[in-house]
Amino acid sequence: MGKSKMQTLxxxxxxxxxxxxxxLxxxxxxxSPPG
Structure with a gap:
């Protein structure tokens, strides 16, 4: 159970x-200006 929960996180x-x-x-x- 703990493993699948970690995987989901x-x-x-x-x-x-x-x-x-x-x-970002x-x-x-x-x-930023083009070029």
Missing amino acids: FIENEKAGARISCH SMILCWT
């Missing part, structure tokens, strides 16, 4: 991390 963290890095790269794209 890990997957959720991966999803959140991907979302955050996506937001979008912000960087918008704030």
